[in-house]
Amino acid sequence: MLQHLRPALVLLVLFTVLTGLIYPLAVTGIAQIAMPYQANGSLVEKDGVVVGSALIGQWFKSDRYFHPRPSATTDTDPNDSTKTIDAPYNAANSSGSNLGPTSQKLVDRVKGGVEAWRAMAGPGPVPADAVTTSASGLDPHVSPQTALAQVGAVAKARGLSEDKVRALVNAAIEAPFLGLIGEPRVNVLELNLALDQLKSS
Template identity: 65%
Template sequence: MLSQLRPALVLLILFTALTGLAYPLAISAVAQLAFSAKANGTLIERDGKIVGSELIGQNFVSDRYFHGRPSATVGPDPADATRMVDAPYNAANSAGSNLGPTSKKLLDRVNAAIEAEFAAGRIDIVAADAATTSASGLDPHISPQYALAQIGSVAKARGIDESRLRALIAAQTEQRLAGVIGEPRVNVLLLNIALDALK
């Protein structure tokens, strides 16, 4: 019995040390050396203070800023911890809504987003990402069409000429990877930081 138990325990300890300690530490060291910014969350610092990450969207609500796409993340209800409530851009609970195409809640949310876009006077045609959430609920990017749709309200709130905002969006638009992978996109946080830097 002991002759069978001893090798099993030795292998358990050995593989726990290798796969549970040595391998993760080695990968972390390589990541810190080769891709330090990405390994640390691609954090953005401004005036010595961290203002966000390039990888996680934020909830901008002021008309002075460009808005990201809606978020379907949830969090615990402050009044009842056993219930979950909508908590936009809750990075601790990244997930899609899992609502199907026949869901009334999904239809109501999309219609409310569309009505809000029209009420804000952004455009006559609403970009898809202005009314729908991403799979993670934390997408930091919007389409150039949605960014351009918000120019009127941002220009009015800031007293900036719309042509300057168009040029800013063009400068902040990331193109397809290798010219074929993905879609053109605009990182909302980086766009708003560039917006604040306009004189």
């Protein structure tokens, strides 16, 4: 029995060291050398202070900023741990709403989103991502149409010309990966940081 047990224990220790220690350290080291920005969470800094990640959306409520798409993430109700409350862009609880197309709650939420959007952006078509949540609830991007439709409201709130703000949005549009994968998009956090720079320049 010992002759069978010894090789099993040796292999267990060997593969524990290889796959549990050496491999993770090697991958971490290579990532830190080859792409440190991505390996460390794609953190975005302003004046030397981390203000977020380019991969996780944030909730901007002020009219002075571009708004992200809605988020369906939740958190535990501080008053009753058996219930949840809305907590937009809660990175600790990535999730969609899981509400189906026949859900009255979903219909009411989208109708409310459309009304709020029209109050801000005016009449006209409402981009789908302006009133619907992403599957993760953490999407940091909006479509160029959603960003461009907010130009008038943001320019008015900041006392800037629409042409200047529109040029900023156009400069922030990211092309599909390799020109083929995904859709054109605008990172809302990075756009809003550029907007703050525009004001001070």
